Every structure is written in structure tokens, then in C-alpha cells.
Amino acid sequence: MEYEAVIGMEVHVQMNTRSKVFCGCSTNFHAPPNTNVCPVCLGMPGAMPVLNREMVTKSTMAGLALNCTISRWSKQDRKNYFYPDQAKNYQISQYDLPLCHDGNLEIEVNGVKKDIGITRAHMEEDTARNTHTIGGGQSGVDFNRAGMPLLEIVTEPDITSSDEAFAYLTSLKQILAYLNVSDCNMEEGSLRAEANISVRPKGQKEFGTKTEVKNVASFSGTAKAIEYEIKRQIKVLNDGGEIIQETRGWDADKNRTFSQRQKESAHDYRYFPEPDLVPVVMDDAWEQSLKDSLPELPAARRARLEDSTGLSPYDVQVLTATKAMADYFETVMDQGADAKQAANWIMGDLQKLLSAADQDIMDAKVSAVDLADLLALIEDGTISGKIAKEVLEAMFETGDAPKKIVEDKGLVQITDTGAIDAVVEEILANNPTQVEQYKGGNEKVIGFFVGQVMKATQGKANPKIVNEALRAALNA
Numbered sequence: 001m002e003y004e005a006v007i008g009m010e011v012h013v014q015m016n017t018r019s020k021v022f023c024g025c026s027t028n029f030h031a032p033p034n035t036n037v038c039p040v041c042l043g044m045p046g047a048m049p050v051l052n053r054e055m056v057t058k059s060t061m062a063g064l065a066l067n068c069t070i071s072r073w074s075k076q077d078r079k080n081y082f083y084p085d086q087a088k089n090y091q092i093s094q095y096d097l098p099l100c101h102d103g104n105l106e107i108e109v110n111g112v113k114k115d116i117g118i119t120r121a122h123m124e125e126d127t128a129r130n131t132h133t134i135g136g137g138q139s140g141v142d143f144n145r146a147g148m149p150l151l152e153i154v155t156e157p158d159i160t161s162s163d164e165a166f167a168y169l170t171s172l173k174q175i176l177a178y179l180n181v182s183d184c185n186m187e188e189g190s191l192r193a194e195a196n197i198s199v200r201p202k203g204q205k206e207f208g209t210k211t212e213v214k215n216v217a218s219f220s221g222t223a224k225a226i227e228y229e230i231k232r233q234i235k236v237l238n239d240g241g242e243i244i245q246e247t248r249g250w251d252a253d254k255n256r257t258f259s260q261r262q263k264e265s266a267h268d269y270r271y272f273p274e275p276d277l278v279p280v281v282m283d284d285a286w287e288q289s290l291k292d293s294l295p296e297l298p299a300a301r302r303a304r305l306e307d308s309t310g311l312s313p314y315d316v317q318v319l320t321a322t323k324a325m326a327d328y329f330e331t332v333m334d335q336g337a338d339a340k341q342a343a344n345w346i347m348g349d350l351q352k353l354l355s356a357a358d359q360d361i362m363d364a365k366v367s368a369v370d371l372a373d374l375l376a377l378i379e380d381g382t383i384s385g386k387i388a389k390e391v392l393e394a395m396f397e398t399g400d401a402p403k404k405i406v407e408d409k410g411l412v413q414i415t416d417t418g419a420i421d422a423v424v425e426e427i428l429a430n431n432p433t434q435v436e437q438y439k440g441g442n443e444k445v446i447g448f449f450v451g452q453v454m455k456a457t458q459g460k461a462n463p464k465i466v467n468e469a470l471r472a473a474l475n476a
């Protein structure tokens with residue numbers, strides 16, 4: 001029998017507000033355990049939560065970027081359960097009236113575009129962190145994470161493959177990073193993806209029983225886990241077995257999922273409205289002001305740059321991967337640089353230097369304006385492209401302006417035909433064999449001569465003039 005996969009994603013995004021969602025404690029990830037705590041996030045009886053306004057602002061911006069409807073009236077609810085990571089015995093979340101709902105995100109897989117429906121995006125607080133590695137058979141609880149602001153983004157079951165899941169996660173992360181609502185740091189748990197996966201015979205309307213895969217450390221790991229889970233479920237069904245609704249973990253070493261626990265249904269949490277918090281009322285003016293504050297989003301930026309630069313979709317994709325990269329590229333172009341040239345240097349030599357130094361473009365000592373100046377020096381013939389690579393390396397090291405480096409190192413291109421002629425004459429005199437070969441019809445030796453002249457001038461001779469001078473002398 002032929003099966004198809006049905007996948008929905010839930011992503012928890014830690015928002016980068018300065019303080020926690022219901023108290024004034026810092027959200028600094030690197031603080032020592034249990035130092036960013038207060039009666040509210042420790043769950044002391046009688047402590048009263050207050051909703052962080054910035055959390056509502058950033059969550060609304062994310063919702064707008066995902067084409068969601070923003071609720072005019074939304075509220076917080078208590079999700080009741082007992083666990084050491086939740087001292088209050090309930091988590092404050094949003095149940096039936098989320099802040100954002102009914103949106104979509106366009107993804108692209110192998111050139112095919114598809115909309116993934118966004119069911120909802122709701123605000124909630126993170127739980128504390130249980131640590132089972134402190135030794136001596138003991139576990140610890142770090143309440144620094146309790147009350148960290150989370151936005152949970154839930155999709156419709158529109159995803160049908162691990163490739164689509166990967167594309168969705170990548171696009172979502174890119175949008176959130178463009179919006180600057182989260183640092184999107186996966187190692188620090190700022191983005192946590194869960195996938196609900198089921199399979200059904202092709203053409204069948206009803207969903208199969210789903211399993212949930214969570215706590216995977218990377219998007220590529222999530223995609224692999226989904227791929228594995230689809231195959232596993234199909235095999236179970238083909239062998240006459242039944243899928244059990246459960247949470248499954250991902251073993252990255254063995255490349256397989258494994259059963260963790262059977263899943264609670266929503267009613268087990270006995271949700272009810274949080275009585276200590278007022279509802280969030282969003283009016284048109286507030287929503288409009290947030291709409292106006294949205295930056296140009298990745299898809300719009302890609303379309304505009306493809307149009308205005310004539311670069312390939314692939315190049316534009318690389319250049320807009322992050323907002324910082326796209327800003328850098330556009331600044332270089334604003335200085336008058338040619339788009340293709342700018343793209344080649346940023347994606348080629350500069351990226352190579354950045355990767356080798358494990359640096360982000362934001363931290364590079366080479367400013368966009370300086371890179372544009374370097375390209376101008378090539379354009380007006382002051383230096384050759386080859387010398388420019390050397391200059392860029394020096395710029396990357398020192399942060400000096402290209403003109404200063406060219407002057408300090410005496411790298412100005414030799415365009416004086418008299419000087420080049422003299423070198424050409426000497427090279428020809430020293431290599432009579434190759435001269436004979438050229439005269440015998442072997443045009444290729446011209447490359448040898450060019451190489452010799454460049455070597456003699458430390459790469460500073462203008463290659464075009466060298467070529468002309470060589471041919472003139474050889475043909476004389």
C-alpha cells in the first residue's frame with residue numbers, strides 16, 4: 001500500500017525581551033543557576049504576575065510577519081500539571097484565545113512553492129530546567145529559565161515530507177531573526193522544534209495515529225528524525241501492527257527514534273483562565289504601529305533584489321540569508337559598486353576569510369564602505385583583481401582603508417607602458433626557447449610569458465597592458 005505523511009510542527013521560540021514574561025527578572029542565559037529568580041518565577045504562593053508589554057509587542061510582530069490575524073482580545077490560561085520544573089504546579093499559557101491565529105508561511109522545496117498554514121502563535125512562560133548531571137545521584141533545578149518568554153508557533157498538518165519540515169523551520173528562523181524578536185540560538189535552546197507525525201494510505205481523509213518527536217538539537221536532526229519516523233510507521237502498519245500515540249526521542253548516534261512516554265490529552269491539563277492577569281486588548285492603532293515597524297521580510301527582500309540586480313535566485317538567497325548580510329550587500333551597492341562584482345567578492349573572498357576566522361559579517365573589520373572602495377580601486381585600474389585579494393586580506397586583519405594599504409605596501413598597479421616594455425624585453429631575451437616556440441605557432445606560451453612578467457613585477461603590472469606589450473614584441 002502507498003502511504004503519505006502528515007506532519008504538523010510546534011516551535012517554541014524564546015523571545016529576546018530583557019526581562020521575563022511575568023516578572024522583572026533578567027533573561028540573561030549565562031547567569032549562574034538560580035540567580036535570576038524572584039517570588040513570581042519561583043511560584044511562591046500569593047506572588048502576582050504582570051505581563052511584559054515587550055513580549056506582546058514582539059509576539060504580535062512575529063504574528064504579523066506570519067500573516068496571522070491578531071486577536072482583539074486574548075487571555076492567559078493555567079495549564080495544570082505536577083513536575084519539579086514548575087513550582088506553581090501550573091504553567092501560564094494561552095489556551096482557547098491565542099494572541100495570533102490563522103496565518104501562513106510560504107516555503108520552497110526544489111523550486112516548488114507551498115503555503116504552510118499557521119494555526120496559532122501564543123505566549124507562554126518557560127519552565128525551569130532540570131539538571132540530572134550534577135553527580136552523586138542528585139538532580140538540580142535551575143529556575144533561571146522559569147518564566148522565560150516563549151512564543152509557541154503551531155502549524156496546520158500541511159507538511160508532507162522531512163524536506164518541507166526543514167524548509168519550514170529554516171524560513172521561520174530567518175523571519176524571526178530578521179524581526180529581531182529572538183536570538184534564534186539553537187544551542188542555548190532559543191528555538192525548540194517538535195514534530196507531530198502520522199502516515200495514512202494515499203487518498204484517505206482521516207489522519208493516522210500520530211507520534212511526537214521532540215528535543216532534537218538541530219533542524220537537520222529534526223528532519224532526519226521525521227524521515228526515520230515516517231519509514232518506521234509505514235513498516236509497523238505494513239507488518240500488521242498499530243501506531244501508539246506517544247512522544248519519541250531522537251538518538252542522533254544511532255540515527256533512530258525511541259519511545260519516551262505516552263502522550264497526555266489536552267483535557268488532562270484542566271486548563272482554566274488565569275485569574276491573576278488581565279486580558280490583552282489590542283486595538284487597531286497599536287496593531288498598525290507594529291505593522292509599520294516591521295522590517296522588509298526575507299521573501300520581499302529576495303524578490304526586490306532579484307528584480308533590481310539581475311543576480312541569480314541562488315546568489316540572492318545567499319546574500320539575504322541574514323539581515324546583516326543583506327544590509328552589508330546593499331550598502332556596498334549603494335556606494336556605486338556593480339552588483340555582480342559586489343556579490344562575487346562578498347560570497348567569495350570575504351566569506352572565505354569570515355569562515356576561516358569563524359566570524360559573522362557583523363563582526364568583520366572590513367566595513368561595507370571600505371569593500372566598495374576596494375572594488376572602485378579595481379574598477380579604475382589602480383590595482384589588479386589579484387592584488388585586491390591581498391589588500392582584502394590586510395583589510396580583514398587590520399580594518400585599514402584599502403587606499404591606505406595600497407599606498408603603504410606600494411601595490412599600485414603598473415600601467416606605465418615604458419616600464420612594462422622594459423620588463424617584457426628582458427623576459428623575452430632570457431627565454432629564447434619559448435620565443436622560438438611562439439614563433440613556431442605555439443600561441444599558448446603567451447601564458448608563460450605573462451606569468452614571468454607578473455612575477456617580475458610582483459603581480460603589479462596591468463595584465464591587459466602586459467598582454468598587448470608581449471604580443472607586440474613577439475610579433476615584431
Ligand SMILES: [Zn+2]
Pocket residue numbers: 020023024025036037038039040041042147
Ligand atoms: Zn522572577
